[in-house]
Amino acid sequence: MSRRVLPGLPLTLGLTLLYVAVIIALPLAALVFKAASLGPADYWRIVSSTRAVASYRVTVLSALGATAFNLVFGLMLAFVLTRYRFPGRRILDAVVDLPFALPTAVAGIALTTLFASNGWFGAPLAALGVKVAYTPLGITVAMIFTSLPFVVRTVQPVLEDLDPALEEAALSLGVGEWRIFTRVLLPLLTPALLAGVSLAFARSLGEFGAIIFIAGNQPLSTEITALLAFIRLEEYDYPATAAIASVMLFAAFVMLAVTGILQGRALRYMERS
């Protein structure tokens, strides 16, 4: 083995691997093992049951909606925070982290109170014929709330590091502002946006505390997958719990892989010859 200058590799690498094995790999392996104990027919019956499929649909669709909203709004918020100087900017910057800090159940209760048909937002919306609480829309609202910081916090540092001369150069070439945004800024922000969006989407898929208060939790319409797994757990049906959880795990892996590929494509220009 070649001589090393930096000390501490055996100890830190050993601890790191131990940690990853015990805290991450082992529980996941146990989950897969438990699910596998079912046998293919039972496994398939559980994960493809009407109720389970309905829960996947409402979870994924709500998460997609929430993520699309946060893609636009999170980017805008990051833009405002990095580009402009205005009174209260630091407060706004701090508020962005609130969904991280707040217990999700508190968020869920607060959102439910606001969007209930007699709440501050719920009452005027009800007058317009829009019902948020106890509908898939409510689930989306809860997901938006809890996953917003992911997009803002991944895009913000990249925006801060972006050389203002790039935009100045584009302006000096007579390029319009919209074209600068779509052809210069957006491509350079894409890797960070993808990272933020995938984190936000993952968080939305797994969100539990904030949603169960506002969702109404009606099987086949507003019951999310995480809740269904929880219900099976409460019924002491561990294999079924594991089966449903394994579907969520698989979804998470697929998403990570897709994000990795997309990021690699967006960063092609970084490769050196």
Next chain:
Amino acid sequence: MKISLDAVSKAFDGFRAVNDVSLEVGSGRLVALLGPSGSGKTTILRMVAGLEFPTTGIIRFGEEDATNIPIAKRGVGFVFQHYALFPHMSVADNIAFGMEARKPKRSRDAIGARVAELLRLVQLDGLADRYPSQISGGQRQRVALARALAVEPRVLLLDEPFGALDAAVRRDLRRWLREIHDELGITTLFVTHDQEEALDLADEVVILKDGRIVQSGTPEQVTRQPASAFVMDFLGDTNRFAATVSGGRASLGALQLDAAGVPDGAGTVYARPRDLAWSGLSSRTGVPATVLRVLDRPDSRRIVAQTAAGEPVELDAAADAPVAAGDVGIIELRRWRVFADNPA
């Protein structure tokens, strides 16, 4: 296209970065804005570009008042110190980017042909498909210049264009920029803090200090007739000797030097290392000094000495001059400038 600045000032939060600057850049000229950092040179360039707007004063392009024309409509080519190439676009796409946004719209073929032509001009044929991260700093700056020229600007502005490059590349690019300028005849204004670069490249050098012009003129004028001690100092290595001026003569110990036009009182004699000569103890008149060290350079010897009055002196001698540390002798002054210590 002639550029003129008329009494232009710029204040940032009460700090006056540029103070009452009037300047004319003749059509087709290559002019350098030279000054230390904080002298306002970049701010002036950015105001000409339309990246900053003057607090007061007028900027004209030809006879047209350009003061408030936004950069996108001003028709300037701007080259940045750190290139500011679009990292996610190939070299060709970088150059084509401005042309694609131009009206009337050109065909893809016409743009492609123009890109090829510009790549030839900046001697980068064959690199069209590379990304900026795959080419060297000097090549990047050439691409940046091609990109700026692609939109056929009325004036070309360069902000410390060679500042991020190493010395050899810088010298090459300097000569090359001069050639391109002479070929295209485009009015060019560039900013630098490197006096050698300004003197080598420019038709006219504008020297700035604390947001004001302290002197402008051809390289010959500013080097041979520096208007102030600051200019003398800034343009190159200088030795200083404290002196007393009286009736147009400066007394430096027993030495009497011509100081025509300098007011009476305390003054300083400035002389370049090349304008001093070392002679062994003899009947010569000059400043007595002791050699501390001799630095050998490819084409000369630099003598580091101390005068009898304790002032440090550096002078250049021929490569074969027989001098060694500890020698005592006389420093003769061949050319010098005298400035009053407290100019009125």
